[in-house]
Each structure stands twice: as structure tokens, then as C-alpha cells.
Amino acid sequence: MVSFAANGTAYEWFGPQDAPVVVLIHGLGLTRHTFEAMIPALAKNHRVLSYDLLGHGESASLGGQASLTRFSEQLHDLVHEFDIDHAALIGFSLGGMINRRFAMDYPNHVSALVVLNSPHERGAEAQAAVEARAADTQAGGPSANLDVTIARWFTPEFIKSSPKVIERIRSWVSANEPSDYAACRMVLASGVTELIHPHPPIAHPTLVLTCENDTGSTPSMSRGIASEIAGAEVHVVAHLQHLGLVEQPDLFVVPVIEFLSAHIPAAT
Numbered sequence: 001m002v003s004f005a006a007n008g009t010a011y012e013w014f015g016p017q018d019a020p021v022v023v024l025i026h027g028l029g030l031t032r033h034t035f036e037a038m039i040p041a042l043a044k045n046h047r048v049l050s051y052d053l054l055g056h057g058e059s060a061s062l063g064g065q066a067s068l069t070r071f072s073e074q075l076h077d078l079v080h081e082f083d084i085d086h087a088a089l090i091g092f093s094l095g096g097m098i099n100r101r102f103a104m105d106y107p108n109h110v111s112a113l114v115v116l117n118s119p120h121e122r123g124a125e126a127q128a129a130v131e132a133r134a135a136d137t138q139a140g141g142p143s144a145n146l147d148v149t150i151a152r153w154f155t156p157e158f159i160k161s162s163p164k165v166i167e168r169i170r171s172w173v174s175a176n177e178p179s180d181y182a183a184c185r186m187v188l189a190s191g192v193t194e195l196i197h198p199h200p201p202i203a204h205p206t207l208v209l210t211c212e213n214d215t216g217s218t219p220s221m222s223r224g225i226a227s228e229i230a231g232a233e234v235h236v237v238a239h240l241q242h243l244g245l246v247e248q249p250d251l252f253v254v255p256v257i258e259f260l261s262a263h264i265p266a267a268t
Contacts (some may be wrong), residue, residue: 006079008060011051015043020111021265022046022085023075023147027093027117028188029142029173029181031057034092037249040259049087049132051078053094055180057172064179068101068191073117073188075102079109088112088255088264092245093119093217094098094188100108100195100225103202112263113206117214119188120221121196134182139250143174152215153243165246171218197228205263209255233259 002010012032022042026034032050042048054074055062062070075098079087088111091099096118103110122130148167150159159166173181206229210222219236224231235255237244245252 002058004058005051005078005081007054007074007081009051009054009074009078010058011049011072011078014039014048014050015046016045019045019047021079021087022260023046023049023089023099024050024100025089025091025095026053026056027095027182029176033057033172034246038245038253038256041253042260046088046260049078049082049084053098053178055184056176056218061177062180062183064136064183066180068097068187068194069105070097070140071187072102072105076106076109079106083110086111088114088260089241090114090116090174091118091222092116093242094184094191096217097188097191097195099192100198100202103204104200104214109198110204111203112260114205114255115206115208115222115225116210116223116245116252117210117217118221119192119217120224121192122221127193129267130189131186134185139239140179142176146170146173149173153241154247155241158247162247166256169243169246179192202229204229205259207235207256207259208232209235209237209252211237211244212240213239214242214244216242219242221257 002012004010024035032052039048052059086109087100098117099113166182208222209228210217210219222234237251238249
């Protein structure tokens with residue numbers, strides 16, 4: 001059942017109360033329900049916190065003002081409100097940028113990082129192009145070019161075979177308030193620049209995972225993220241695109257559970 005934190009964040013808890021905490025951070029335009037298929041496996045041995053980013057789902061609006069720092073502070077508010085000592089942070093796409101920012105801002109509250117399908121250094125020309133496209137979002141709103149986005153997120157076979165899932169994803173994106181969505185898309189576009197060669201360095205156990213055919217968060221980007229975090233592991237899921245987490249969740253659950261089992265204690 002959804003509850004609301006003091007800062008307006010909609011959240012849910014799953015799993016044993018005395019287990020190590022895992023926090024799930026979704027991506028641009030989506031909601032906490034992105035992780036639904038992963039939660040049962042995680043909640044067997046972990047206390048799982050799933051929440052909506054500000055400006056998304058059932059959480060409070062951003063008022064059109066977004067930054068990685070603001071999202072890091074949102075999570076810090078939750079950590080403080082729920083008296084969480086430290087947690088493993090699993091972030092998808094924009095969420096994988098937020099968990100890195102949080103690890104830099106509040107390292108003592110992090111036990112491990114899982115960075116899923118998240119962008120990184122693009123090069124100057126590509127970075128300028130991505131930011132220009134993000135700037136155009138204000139005019140079109142979250143539903144603009146949604147067919148193109150869906151085609152980038154899912155394989156053609158899944159789009160054809162799973163119309164109810166696709167419609168649900170569309171409804172999440174379309175429900176976003178336009179100014180919040182535009183602000184968050186710009187964070188997704190420009191925020192990578194503050195994560196390149198992170199300072200202070202990220203020193204937590206880290207798994208970086210993406211899909212073979214994710215054009216916005218490519219395998220080379222994942223390797224780039226991992227190269228800047230000592231000891232980080234990389235896993236590439238074959239064939240899938242950006243939202244492989246939804247399309248074939250088991251291909252994500254297995255490596256994530258194995259990673260967490262190796263690096264943080266389970267419930268006793």
C-alpha cells in the first residue's frame with residue numbers, strides 16, 4: 001500500500017523489516033512500478049524501498065525545477081525519515097545517475113550500487129545534440145514522439161505480443177506534468193557531465209548492467225561507468241533494448257541477486 005513521506009514522496013516497503021535495505025530508483029517518465037517483477041525476488045532477503053521520484057507517479061511535483069542534486073536530496077530525506085543507516089541502491093536510467101550522485105554526496109549511507117541501463121559520457125557533439133533534443137521537450141510534452149520512444153525501449157516482438165504492458169508504460173509517461181517532465185529530461189541529458197570521473201570517487205561495490213541494443217545507454221557507456229569505479233562489474237544482457245528490465249525481468253533479477261548476495265548480507 002502506498003504511503004507518503006514528509007517531502008511528498010510516494011513510497012512502498014516490501015520484505016522483512018530487519019533485513020538489509022535495498023532502494024529502487026526508477027527512470028525518466030516512469031514510476032516505482034517499473035520494478036514490480038524484480039521486487040518479489042529482492043524482498044525474500046532484503047527490506048525493499050520502492051518510491052516515485054518527485055514529479056513522477058504519485059509523488060509531489062517538482063515545480064519544473066530538477067537536478068541530480070535535488071533527486072539526491074529527495075533520497076537523503078527518505079534515508080533520514082526512515083532512519084536508514086545504509087542501503088544498496090538500484091537505479092534504472094535516470095535512477096542510475098541519481099544513485100551515483102547520491103553515492104558521491106552521501107557515501108556513508110551506501111552499501112552497494114547497481115546501475116541499470118544508465119547513460120554516461122557521450123562525447124561533445126553527441127552531448128550537445130542530446131541536450132538540444134531535451135530542450136525541445138517543453139513544446140511537445142511527455143507524449144510527443146512517444147511511438148519513437150517505445151520503439152527504442154522495447155523489441156518489436158514485445159511491442160506486438162504485449163499490448164497491455166505497452167499501454168501501461170504509455171500511460172505512465174503521458175501522465176507526467178509537462179514542465180516537470182521537460183526539466184527531468186534535461187537532467188537525463190545534461191547530468192552525465194557531473195558524473196564523469198566522479199569526484200569524490202565512488203568506492204562502493206558496483207554492478208553496471210545494460211542491454212546489447214540499448215542505444216541511449218550503450219554497453220560501451222556501461223564499461224565507461226565501470227572503468228571509473230574501482231572493482232566495478234559489468235553485465236550486458238543480449239538482444240534487449242532500454243526497458244529490458246520490463247520485457248525480460250528474469251535476465252536482470254539473476255545477476256542483481258547474485259551481486260547483492262556477494263556484497264551485502266542477507267536477512268537471517
